[in-house]
Amino acid sequence: MNYIDLHLHSTYSDGTLTPLLLVKEAKKHGLQAISLTDHDTMEGVSEIIAHGITYGVEILPGVELSAHIDSASIHILGYGLRHNDPLLLSRLESIQHARNLRNEKIITRLNDLGIDITKEDVDTLSQTGQTGRPHFAQILISKGVIHSFDEAFDKYLGQNGIAYVPRKILPAADAIRYIKEAGGIAVLAHPLTIDQSITCIPELVETLKGFGLGGIEVYYPSHSKAARKTLFELSRVFDLVATGGSDYHGHSQTGNGMGKTGKNQRLPYEIFEKLKSRLQTT
Incomplete structure (x- = not known):
């Protein structure tokens, strides 16, 4: 059986692997198709498509x-977008500007707390110029201020x-x-990161469906079998495509491995085919 992973991050956002290394990793794990879904950017998509052609891995822009x-x-995942669309790129650039302003304020707050950190410290960790809180966490660890990502975010x-x-x-x-x-x-x-009990999810999905939502990420590492069943039923009721992915951020990440959406669970290519079929009707 052929498998897929529709939720991956690269060095273009907060992942630790380049698009090339993601494709190589996908090939190693026997994945036929993947989607790069970096946070608020599509800068890595052209690159990963080219590498996908070279290594025989199908790429869906995300x-x-x-x-x-x-x-x-x-969080809203987008699949099958025109990744070179000028209007989309302009909108994503505005989002990145807001992220950069936030970074400057975080630096100021850390400095006020007596932690010596500069914009250059943060930028040197990013291979693409996009930085976020995970980069701050890495610096806090390297300076010995804290000892783990969890501690960095908690404190x-x-x-x-x-x-x-x-x-x-x-x-x-x-x-x-x-x-x-x-x-x-x-x-x-x-969806379970919004509400672990899932009680508010049906109403949320109904509202988002009214805005044009087309799918639900049913298959995800932290979703139990019961949760997957409930979410799949929601996708059926609201005529939404059911997708899934590992949310893989690289080797340094604990937990999610590429291609895995739960213990001994992988996503069949059939899910990808259903998503592509739905894209043809949008």
């Missing part, structure tokens, strides 16, 4: 947009951290519209 609806923070960078700075993010309706206007399909990412 992105993961941060968004909000009411007070809830959510400093997470929502309850003393150096936390909220970032201006898109309304969910806009995130979905941006994806659709670039020819893609919008998918709600890892």
Whole structure:
């Protein structure tokens, strides 16, 4: 059987592997198709498509947009977008600008706390110029301020951290519209990170469906068998495509391995075919 992974990150956002290394890793794990879904950028897509051709791995252009609806923070995956679309690229550039402004404020807060950190420190960790909180966590670890990513986010960078700075993010309706206007399909990412009990997810999905949502990420490492069953039923009720992926960020990440969406669980190519079929009708 052929397998896929539709949720991967590279050095173009907060992953540790380049697009080339992701393709090589996919080939090693026997994956026939993958999607690069970096945070708020598609800069690595042309590169990974070229490497996919070389190594015989099918590539679906993707992105993961941060968004909000009411007070809830959510992520929207976009698949099959025109990754060189001028309007989309302009919109993504605006999102990156907001991210950069946030980084400057985080640096100021850390400096005020007596932690010596500069913009150059952060930028040197990024091979692409895009930086975020994971890069700050790496620096805090390297300086001996904390000992782990979890500690970095719990104490400093997470929502309850003393150096936390909220970032201006898109309304969910806009995130979905941006994806659709670039020819893609919008998918709600890892729903259980929004509500572990899933009780509020049906209402959320119904609202997002009204904005143009086209799918739900049903298969994800932290989703139990029962959760997957519930989410799949939701996708059926609302006529949404069911997708999945590992949310793989590289070798340094604990937990999710490429191509795995749970213990001994891999995604069959059939899921990719259904997504492509839905894309043809959007």
